[in-house]
Amino acid sequence: MTRYLINRLTQGIIALFLSSVLVFILLRMTGDPTLLLLTPDATLADVAALRVQLGLDQPYPVQYFLFMRNILQGDFGNSLFYHRPVLDLIAARFPATLLLAITANALGMAIALPFGVIAATHREKWQDTMAKVTAILGQSLPNFWLGIVLIQIFSVWLGWLPSSGYGSLKFLILPAVALGFGSVAAILRLTRSSMLDVLSADYIRLARIKGLPERLVIWKHALRNALIPVVTFAGIYFVRTLAGSVVVETIFAWPGVGRLAYEAVVRRDFPVEQGILILFTALFILFNLMIDIIYLFLDPRVKLR
């Protein structure tokens, strides 16, 4: 187990290193990023000063080293629009994004888990068909369109919920549904197939033979084992919704990092976009690493591999 942990940690560090190189290459493909980092009214002297400050007159390996040093010190530069450090801007917006992602995924789990189990225990019946239809819809409907349709129905026609903003619970419902619908589909699919696998196992047959009520067999014995891949996947999906929140936050004017990323594109605010990309990439990798480690404790069978 220790060996597995060390292996996985090493892999995570290598992945972090390689993606930092990749992001560095992506960001340097422009040739000279100084023009993106300065406002249009900057003088030639400003450009030259920034080039030296960023170390752009140095060879690439040195540039990479400087780039990493700045990141590790939390220095992502200043926003061209807000004239404030990028890290402060992101930190101020992050709680809203986290709240939205957690709500969306909790909502997704609360709907997908029971329906996934029911679909598996009612195979080829109408419940199963419903689950299939939901899953394929969730996989196919683009979430920006879903968000607009939700606004159309619940804000414009029915007038029940606000179409945008941030504050009470009312503001949270529509964005959470728009963001969570995709995860309902994915978790439903996985719960169903995982339950089907487990239900054919010997220990389930044994539980039935010894006369346990079917309710206990399904919701306790089977579900507990079927949950292992579901929980892992939900973790991976959670990270994806963090990045996917760009779209939903833009539509619902939700003051999170996603909307900051959208505004940065509109305002051509390069330092902000770069900072968000770097932080989210690191977050993705660290999260995947954490999920693998949690998986190890959830499923002791992994140790044998």
Next chain:
Amino acid sequence: MNKVFHKRRLFGKRFGKVNPGVVISLVILAGFIICGIFAPFIAPYSPTNINLGDALKPPAFQAGGDVHYPLGTDRLGRDVLSRIIFGARVSLQVAAIGVVASGIIGLTLGVISGYKGGWIDIIIQRAVDIMLGLPMILIAMVLAIIFGASILNVAFVLIIIFWATFARQSRAETLKLRNLDFVTLARTSGTSDFIIILRHIVPNVMGSMLVLATLNVGATITLEATLSFLGAGIPPPAPSWGLMTADGRDMVVTAWWLSFMPGVAISLVVLACNVFGDWLRDRLDPKLRTI
């Protein structure tokens, strides 16, 4: 020998019963492709023709609608139906470039990775893992700031994302095939690696590549629409479905059809790809079935 094996996999008895959902999907996909190719002959108007006198007409079935504009017009008086038909062309181009290019790159790297093993395999697999773990929408947005929104930007992003899915799948398939008797036999009889891969591995991997390509067509169309919606994809005034949805976004109260109609087009095509892809997967390889 390998030819027989290949034929059986693609056209065996597995194409048995056909269900109505699949037929409808095929009809939608055929309509989509025809619209994409023959857009100028099908669309009643030019997608960029501005006619301010007819601006913001509602769809024909709604009060105040005009039969000449079945799906209404936008704020510049452009016909929504014509724009959707030309939008099919944009989506089709993006999907074709994205899926074909990333399919070829992914298949090549995946087969080499699975067949050769060793350090090549480790490097390619690490690259695949990292690619699939990156926040791609954000990368596209950074690229949009650097290069400006363009169709090239979209194609580039699609290729760097989707090659990894093809590579992962073709590697897994190659690993299974590598030690089968007919490959071993070819190797012992002195056939070169290049010929073995070309004649024995690739044809047998094609089935699952086809399934993945179908599903990825849907995924690329969604991603292009999302990027265009966010201002990081196809630049205006091109009739991209995502861009049209974004244009109508702030008019949901006065002109609901502007963002609703192109969204229906995206949803139908992506839905059709997913239904058809799932069906194809069940036919070609029941082991991959998930639901």
